[in-house]
Structures are given as C-alpha cells and as structure tokens.
Amino acid sequence: MTSILIIGGGGMVGQKLAHALAAQPLADAKDTVTLFDLGFPENGAPANARVSGNVTEAAQVASLIAKRPDVIFHLASIVSGEAETDFDLGWSVNASAFWTFLENVRAEHTASGGTYRPRVVFTSSIAVFGAPFPDKIDDTFLSAPQTSYGAQKAVCELMLSDFSRKGFLDGLSIRLPTICVRPGKPNKAASGFFSGIIREPLNGKEAILPVSTDVRHWHASPAAASGFLRHAALIDLEKVGTRRALNLPGVSCTVEEQIEALRDIAGNDVVSLIKPEPDEAIAKIVSGWPRDFAPERAIALGFSAESNFHDIIKTYIAQDLPKS
C-alpha cells in the first residue's frame, strides 16, 4: 500500500487525480489518499481524509507531513492572473510556502534517521518560459519567466531539485501544459479563456475571447494531467537523472485551430457563442507564453498526452460536460 497526500486536492486537477487514484491505485486497494486544500467541492472525489487548511499555515502542513506519506503531490498554487495582481500573495503562497513544505519534509527525513524520503511530484508550468522563444522549445531551453507566477514556479523547481539532490526527498517537477478544457467555472488564470471558448459554448453560453485567433499555445486535457501525475509518482527517477524539471507532451495549436476543431465537433451555432473582446492585459501576459515544445525527455520517459485538439474536446465532452 501507498499513502498519498494531495496538497491542492480540492482543485480541479487534484480532484481528477483523486478520482483516477480511486479507479486505479498507485500500488493496491489498500492505498490511502488524503486531500488538503482550502475547501472541497460537494460530491467530490473519494478520499480517506479531507483536511481543510492553507499551505501558508506551516503547522498544518507539518502535521500532514508528520504522517509520512509515501507520495506527495503538490498542486496548490495561486493562479497566474492573481499572482500578477497580488505580488505578496503570489510569492507567499507559490514560493515561500513551498520552501516551508520542503523544510517540513526534510525535518521528517532527519527525524526518521534518513529512512523517510517521499516521492514529491510538483506541478510546475510552462509559464517558467518567457519570450523570445524558438519555434519549438527543447529540453535545454532556459527558464526566463515574464510573470511572477512563472518566476515562482521556476524557483520551486530549483529548490525541489536541490532537496532531491541532497537525498531529503525524491522530487520531480512536471511543467504542465495549459490544462484545457477545464470543467466548471472560470477561474482567475490568465489562460482561462483557452478553456472558456470551448467549455462555455458547449454549455450553451457565450465565451469571451480576449486575444487574437492567431495566438498559438500548448495544451493538454485534465485527464492527461492526471496521467502525468500518476506517471511522475511511479517513474524510476534513476532514468530521469539529475535534471528534475520536465517539459511534458501536449498539443500545439492556434486559437483558430481550437475554434475550427470545436466547429467540426459541435457546429457553427456553438462556435457563434464565442465573442471576441480584446483584453490588452491578458494579451500581454499570453504573448510571453510558449507556443510549442519538443519534449523529447518526457516522451522517452513514457509521459503521454493527446495528439490533437479534437481529442482534447472529445475528452471534455466524454468526462466533464454536464449531462443535460
């Protein structure tokens, strides 16, 4: 059996992961799953325990780590738009709290005489990259973020890597593509519209498109994200080596291609619900984001995602579109 802690387990990806772990355990049916988050959705994913709290409250995090979970998924974070408007909150939640978390794990490692050394999977982001980019970003391209969110994720990657190198834990940072189509309500992420322009029309609602249709971006579905996390928890880290931050596979397409995929699958009436409404602030953030990747290491290590945007829409319809 494996004891699993999901920090940020109440969020969309955390819930997807908890559902997936209930359907297919990491080790066996005796696995235990603890979710930690500010709150949890009603009728949410199954779990052995749900703990409400804030990652910035060190004592709460320490008490969770004191139970010495075998695998810790760390997904908790202020989203990009909010980290950009609230500098203090972003650095506090997305960087300082992660440091405190790592120090808690190290304290348990030390208290155990070095035997406790959990797998820690951290959800980083392609926001660690900043323009100018090559057409495809390869596995040795620099992190030069142009948002506070990206800077915070890059800082956490470096800290996790150093704690791993020292043997306090076994960490891996996975740089999630933009998750699309996000179910549920819009959040404050600057990337929210990439999902909104698909999800809202499929639900019969208007969606705002704040950027030009020639914007190219990098996507993977929530199901793919859940698969990345599982794979990162089980992968042989000897094969990963010392570079513990991975670019992941995804789908590179333009907003135009997203819209045409939606048209193919759902028709013109659905597409007509997309309303262009340029927003310079969002356009500026998004212009500093990557468009395409050559994630050779992750592919060689067995990570996989959808191969086209049609499949991403179909995943949403199959798994998340509310049945009317």
Add this chain to the structure above:
Amino acid sequence: MTSILIIGGGGMVGQKLAHALAAQPLADAKDTVTLFDLGFPENGAPANARVSGNVTEAAQVASLIAKRPDVIFHLASIVSGEAETDFDLGWSVNASAFWTFLENVRAEHTASGGTYRPRVVFTSSIAVFGAPFPDKIDDTFLSAPQTSYGAQKAVCELMLSDFSRKGFLDGLSIRLPTICVRPGKPNKAASGFFSGIIREPLNGKEAILPVSTDVRHWHASPAAASGFLRHAALIDLEKVGTRRALNLPGVSCTVEEQIEALRDIAGNDVVSLIKPEPDEAIAKIVSGWPRDFAPERAIALGFSAESNFHDIIKTYIAQDLPKS
C-alpha cells in the same frame, strides 16, 4: 554624484571594486561608497563608510537601504564548498537573505511613492549550470545547477528579475566566471585550487591540485570582475531587455593549459611547486561545472575580459603579487 552600496564590500571582489571606484567614479568625484560586510581587511580599499554586519540581519540591511543608495552591488555570499556542506547556512545567507534584501528595497520604493528605484547588480555564478553541457554554453541554455550554491544563485536571479519586471528596482545578475587568480589566502570555495595552483607557486609555496589536468574551466581575473560590475552599473537596461541574467566573457582553458601558461611566464621551478593530490569531493563538484561559453549577449552589450590565461597570470603579477 552617485551613492553606492557594496554588500559584501569586504571580500576580495568587493575590495577590488571599491579600489576601482576610488580611481574612477561611476558619476563624478562626489560619489559616495559604503561598504557592508562581516569585516574588512586592514589597509583596505577606500570608502566613505564601512559598516560591519551580516546580510541575514534584516534590520541592518534595512537601515542601509533606508539611505536609498542609487547603485547597490550585491556580492555577499557563502562560497560553494561551504554551501554544500552546510545546507542551512547556504540557503539562509545565499537565498533567504537576498529575498529579505529585495523586500527592503521594495519597501523603500513604495515609501518613496515609486521614485526610488535603484540599480541592483547581483553577482551570480556559472554554477547555475549543471552537466551535461554542450561544448560551449550559449545564452539560452537552461540553469540546472548541481550544487546548492548554484541553486541559490539561480533562485536569486529569478527573484531579482521579477522585482525588476515589476519596476521595484533595476536589477541585473551577472554570472561571474571563476575568478582567477584570487589574491590572498585560500578560501573554502571548491574552485579555490584554480587560483591556488598559480598564486601559491608564484609566492614560492606549494599548491595542491585536487583534480585531473584535463579539467577545462572558465576564468576571468579579479580586475575583469571589477570591470563587469562597473559596466553592469552603467549599462542601459533597455538594451539588456527582460532577461536579466547574463553569461559573461572569460577564458576557457584546461588545468594543463593553466600550468603551461605559468611555466611560460615563471619557469619550471615555480611549476614544480604544484602537487597533484586527487580529492574526490572537489572533483565531483567541479565535474558538474561548465567548461566553455559563447556569451554573445554580454559581448554585444560591451562586457569584456581577458582573451587568454597568460593575460590572467600577468594581471595577477601586476596587481596582486606581493612585492618581495
């Protein structure tokens, strides 16, 4: 006039810089220079003020920033070998204290109504890079450090860049090559032998060589370092753009080439004072360090260094070799 604060002003590079600023001010003869460090050498470089203290003491740093220096050189750091053996001390001095420093600057920026926005030049290091490397590291190669020191420097770069992007200060991180030939006594830096094998024999003393002679590395003199710092303080940051961490010019050579340059300049008897004494711990750290660079951005921006190792030795003899 320009008011200048050198944090780490008592160290070797800080003293070189203070001497250089006395000989050639940044603005004019009314420039003021304040040095901050744990302590200062006797008969050291001239300065308007010398303040003894620790960068981990936030109140002390705050009182220096409260004077609103126009230019701040931040050179203070635990060296690589010590950061590797004392994990807590390294992260405290090299990363946490830098965050506190940045927050102090931001507080003054805010208190000034946004008018106070100093130039901050941070001495980062080529230790932000970790093997495997290309033959020459270009300006878009990833930071994947394999030492705590390198991770701490990379984290500071990201923080400084984000504070710069937000307009709280005007920051630039310069990734110093290994500084060689360091005058004075050996320190705990794992890179210390690169200087030791030149300096000690030139002073008639034996020097330990802990690595193989085929080790290739990247060097610049203390005088070049001082020149980098001055150039970074004066450069037009519009030309630098949003990527605020620069690889600098230097000399790539093997230990064998270093030794042969010493033989050319000082003869066989001097070279015979170099004693090979392999040290696995040092060899392991150094094996993760870069060997050569193509620092095109820095060269285009006007940074310059020596072009061969003979010149580096001659600089030491001219500027730092004690007159017997």
